[in-house]
Amino acid sequence: MRYRDKHVIVTGGLGFIGSNLSLRLVEEGARVTIFDSAVQGCGANRHNLAPAGGRINVLVRDIGQAEEVPALLATANVIFNLAGEISHVRSMKDPVRDMKLNTVAQLNFLEACARNVAGVRMVHAGTRQIYGVPRYLPMDELHPVEPVDFNGIHKAAADSYHALFARSGALDACVIRLSNVYGPRMALNVTGQGFLGNFIRKALVGDTIEIFGDGTQLRDPVFVDDAVEAFLAAGCAPKLEHRVFNLGGPAALSLSEIGSIMASESGVKVEHKPFPSDLKTIDIGSYHTNSSRLMGDFGWAPTTTFRQGLKKTLGYFRLHLPNYLESRDWPRAQELLASVPVAISE
Amino acid sequence: MRYRDKHVIVTGGLGFIGSNLSLRLVEEGARVTIFDSAVQGCGANRHNLAPAGGRINVLVRDIGQAEEVPALLATANVIFNLAGEISHVRSMKDPVRDMKLNTVAQLNFLEACARNVAGVRMVHAGTRQIYGVPRYLPMDELHPVEPVDFNGIHKAAADSYHALFARSGALDACVIRLSNVYGPRMALNVTGQGFLGNFIRKALVGDTIEIFGDGTQLRDPVFVDDAVEAFLAAGCAPKLEHRVFNLGGPAALSLSEIGSIMASESGVKVEHKPFPSDLKTIDIGSYHTNSSRLMGDFGWAPTTTFRQGLKKTLGYFRLHLPNYLESRDWPRAQELLASVPVAISE
Numbered sequence A, B: 001m002r003y004r005d006k007h008v009i010v011t012g013g014l015g016f017i018g019s020n021l022s023l024r025l026v027e028e029g030a031r032v033t034i035f036d037s038a039v040q041g042c043g044a045n046r047h048n049l050a051p052a053g054g055r056i057n058v059l060v061r062d063i064g065q066a067e068e069v070p071a072l073l074a075t076a077n078v079i080f081n082l083a084g085e086i087s088h089v090r091s092m093k094d095p096v097r098d099m100k101l102n103t104v105a106q107l108n109f110l111e112a113c114a115r116n117v118a119g120v121r122m123v124h125a126g127t128r129q130i131y132g133v134p135r136y137l138p139m140d141e142l143h144p145v146e147p148v149d150f151n152g153i154h155k156a157a158a159d160s161y162h163a164l165f166a167r168s169g170a171l172d173a174c175v176i177r178l179s180n181v182y183g184p185r186m187a188l189n190v191t192g193q194g195f196l197g198n199f200i201r202k203a204l205v206g207d208t209i210e211i212f213g214d215g216t217q218l219r220d221p222v223f224v225d226d227a228v229e230a231f232l233a234a235g236c237a238p239k240l241e242h243r244v245f246n247l248g249g250p251a252a253l254s255l256s257e258i259g260s261i262m263a264s265e266s267g268v269k270v271e272h273k274p275f276p277s278d279l280k281t282i283d284i285g286s287y288h289t290n291s292s293r294l295m296g297d298f299g300w301a302p303t304t305t306f307r308q309g310l311k312k313t314l315g316y317f318r319l320h321l322p323n324y325l326e327s328r329d330w331p332r333a334q335e336l337l338a339s340v341p342v343a344i345s346e
Helices: A016-027 A046-052 A063-068 A070-074 A088-093 A095-116 A150-168 A195-205 A224-236 A255-266 A292-298 A306-319 A327-339 B016-027 B046-052 B063-068 B070-074 B088-093 B095-116 B150-168 B195-205 B224-236 B255-266 B292-298 B306-319 B327-339
Strands: A007-011 A031-036 A057-060 A078-081 A121-127 A172-178 A209-212 A244-246 A270-273 B007-011 B031-036 B057-060 B078-081 B121-127 B172-178 B209-212 B244-247 B270-273
Touching: A007 A016, A016 A031, A016 A046, A016 A224, A063 A070, A063 A095, A070 A095, A078 A095, A078 A224, A088 A095, A088 A150, A095 A150, A095 B095, A121 A150, A121 A224, A150 A172, A150 B150, A172 A224, A195 A209, A195 A255, A195 A306, A195 A327, A209 A255, A224 A292, A244 A292, A255 A270, A255 A306, B007 B016, B016 B031, B016 B046, B016 B224, B063 B070, B063 B095, B070 B095, B078 B095, B078 B224, B088 B095, B088 B150, B095 B150, B121 B150, B121 B224, B150 B172, B172 B224, B195 B209, B195 B255, B195 B306, B195 B327, B209 B255, B224 B244, B224 B292, B244 B292, B255 B270, B255 B306
Parallel strands: A007 A031, A007 A078, A031 A057, A078 A121, A121 A172, A172 A244, A209 A270, B007 B031, B007 B078, B031 B057, B078 B121, B121 B172, B172 B244, B209 B270
Antiparallel strands: none
16 A cells, blocks of 8 residues: 555546546545646546545646645645646647646646645656657657647646756656556547547447548557556655656557457447548657556556457446436437447446 | 848847847848847847848837737748747746746747748747757757756747647748857847856956866857858758758867867956856756758858857957946956957957
């Protein structure tokens, strides 16, 4: 019980990964405080925390206003910093909004933490999107940072802030750069949260999954429990050997393979389509991760295959449809559910 | 006369490099408009433009407000984007200010340009500081971006904005990452503008030059005329083969060598001192540039040795002391001038 009686702050804790992490922390015996601005469309969902039954202290507050609760910051043993806007598409439509959410707010938050709880361990959720179009695969942490969208630029700046506070000793910070995490509590109804959420929503309601391009592009989906395990490891390691870690899944799969697995697990149809022009600009082609630094430093490894993770994910959402789908989608999803012979668990 | 009758916008044109560039553009027959916010302490100096005799249109305006003059933007043939705060030290004291000047303002400016003069050639002044501590030397454009101060983080974001607008076709933008440019019109009295301005000021007033550390650290000073020539080449090249260029000087010199050359040209004394702790955090050790991309794409080369450039620089400042030194320093500088047998030229 690495986190027993620790006070742990999770920013973005109402969101997909943040809520899964917070629930695990509660299981580990931590006292959890969540900062979440609950910005419309960023994926915050109070239902995500239902299993905690009120044992988590939730502050609906922008991380940029953390300075207002100095006493709370001062008692933190570990901070998991997952707040942010992750939509690449939306960042292209409103870059100034994206900058405020991902850069300005982060700078203010880190300054408040450095003032009130100097030297605290902080683990930031970064994104592989900051690397841009891969120059080589699998991608390690030394790959050039060449973001292809505003979200990537602003997330890169946020990563750099963490590195800088770590360099000066003001915070004991590191960054875990995530790639295509999926699992229970994904924001299925929020656009721009990655293709996997979109695919899973379609699998639940029986819509045809559209794969853009020839389907040979690679991705390495990470099941959320595996990602959470990496955060927990980084949060409690006695000493950080590195400040940046890439986190990927157990295997590189083509979009066609991902589609096939989804079809066989849910009965959904898969169709190939030409790439839409507005997505082409921010497409990065194939991507998969070299996670060996994370493995070497923490003994971490992604253990959930995509098929296993998908089963768990569909199982979760089938039990909680009304909390993640629009009401007009419920009947279709329930009808499909009745017709597909899948085990429901969790 | 590559720029004859072109309308050229220069942001930061009251500053050191911007003013030298603007004056050369006037010589080349361009119609020059300067945007300069004249922010206190950023190096703007109206005397810099004296040789143009009013032939340059100066708008004292933040680049973030460029949207207010759409008709002016719309007629630009080329934009040289040199506005910004360059003090690393000040960025560490007030990171939010640095973010506003270097990131927020740039994003607003680029959006205004993309709306009003879509596809225009834009050449942005970047800095090698964004690379952080060199992993190898000489440093090329593929080096990881690992800034060690807030200024580096925000300048990196500004570079990425330019790359992104170029990628989408909204602007025909590129970035020239500069390293230790020196020459006439340096902001000698503004702190945090690099060690060379500091050294040159001391050479003019007779103060002892202090070299921190053992003096073996390398730098490759670039004479401003050479830097200006690279901007001009990038501004009028029919097609850009790359979007990022590193620009360095003709030779890597140790700080001790730089000190010796300064001593022999000005009579100034040089002293070695331990590194002050507040500078240690943002020190990057040795640095020199691989400029081969710039050379290959534009046939550019730095032709001015440090000794030649220094002679020209001291000569310029000796003619214009009151515009660049505090008044209490004038008598000392003039006294020194009378006693040192140097040719004055410009």
